[in-house]
Amino acid sequence: MIIDDDPNIRELVVALLQNNGFEACEAADGREALQRIVIENPDLAIIDIMMPNMDGFELCRHLRRYYEDKPVLMLTAKGELASKVKCFGLGADDYLTKPFEGDELVVRVQALLRRYKIDASQVIQIGNIIIDKNSYSITMNGLHEDIPMKEFELLFKLAGFPGKTFSRNQLIEDIWGVDFEGNERTLDVHVNRLRDRFPEEKTGFKITTVRGLGYRLEVVL
Numbered sequence: 278m279i280i281d282d283d284p285n286i287r288e289l290v291v292a293l294l295q296n297n298g299f300e301a302c303e304a305a306d307g308r309e310a311l312q313r314i315v316i317e318n319p320d321l322a323i324i325d326i327m328m329p330n331m332d333g334f335e336l337c338r339h340l341r342r343y344y345e346d347k348p349v350l351m352l353t354a355k356g357e358l359a360s361k362v363k364c365f366g367l368g369a370d371d372y373l374t375k376p377f378e379g380d381e382l383v384v385r386v387q388a389l390l391r392r393y394k395i396d397a398s399q400v401i402q403i404g405n406i407i408i409d410k411n412s413y414s415i416t417m418n419g420l421h422e423d424i425p426m427k428e429f430e431l432l433f434k435l436a437g438f439p440g441k442t443f444s445r446n447q448l449i450e451d452i453w454g455v456d457f458e459g460n461e462r463t464l465d466v467h468v469n470r471l472r473d474r475f476p477e478e479k480t481g482f483k484i485t486t487v488r489g490l491g492y493r494l495e496v497v498l
Contacts, residue, residue: 278302279317280310281352282328286375290323293379294386311339319347321389323382324369325355327355334367337458340376341368352377352401358489365490366444368459379497391436393406417480424474427452431467432475433482435494444491464481468492 279290279301286395287303294301304310306328322340326333337349340430348370353360356374364372370392371385399410407416413429415422425430430452435443446459453459468484477483482496 278304278310278314278317278321280304280307280322280328280333281325282306282321282323285327286352289379290382299386306337307333307336308347310336310475314340314344320393321350321386323350323352323386326351326355326364331462334363337364337367337369348393350385350389362366362490364446365442366446368447370438378400387398388440392441400434401436403439403494406475407481408433410438414434422474424471428471428474431464432471435492436482437440438481439494439496442490442493447496448491456483 279287279294280303281287281290282305284305287305290299291303299372302313302319304313308330309322310322310332322336324333324336333351333353337351340347340349349363349368351369351372352375353372354375361372366497370389373382373385401408401410405477406422408429410433411417413426415424415429415432431448434451445464448462449457450458450465453463454464455462468486472484475482477497482493482494484492487493
């Protein structure tokens with residue numbers, strides 16, 4: 278679903294997606310999108326920020342609250358860092374600034390759908406390790422690895438969406454809960470422990486710090 282108050286942008290994005298084998302529907306603002314989502318049940322939402330009635334920030338917040346299984350790509354003319362930080366903090370999966378290249382948009386949509394297909398599984402293979410949430414076990418190069426539960430949950434979260442940037446606040450809320458009374462240093466310590474346990478030269482992935490935003494896991498094989 279493409280949500281944008283500019284009909285020309287909607288027409289362009291719909292044509293790009295349909296030409297690449299996707300079905301696409303439209304909405305002119307956040308309120309219309311929420312009504313149509315119930316009917317259309319789209320797999321992914323492409324959202325503009327500046328819209329009447331309900332802007333993209335509020336729509337993204339609502340989708341993350343009630344539709345956690347749907348990836349969100351923000352497509353907007355607002356390219357400054359503060360806007361990106363806010364989008365990722367609200368749970369957006371990706372961010373593309375207008376004007377954009379059609380091929381890049383299609384590639385990002387394809388990548389997001391692949392990530393969510395991986396996350397729907399309870400077993401993730403990333404690089405040289407297998408992470409099994411059914412048994413809370415990790416296998417690296419055929420050998421079993423035991424790690425503390427919070428480190429496991431953090432690694433599973435990051436590995437379920439390779440290439441996605443998570444804000445610090447989002448990771449803290451997802452792993453430690455909204456009532457967590459600690460600080461961001463706790464998250465940083467757990468990330469550093471994961472880096473020590475799973476060096477990229479042995480695992481084929483790395484956890485990258487995105488300055489001003491948070492963290493993402495990247496495959497390096």
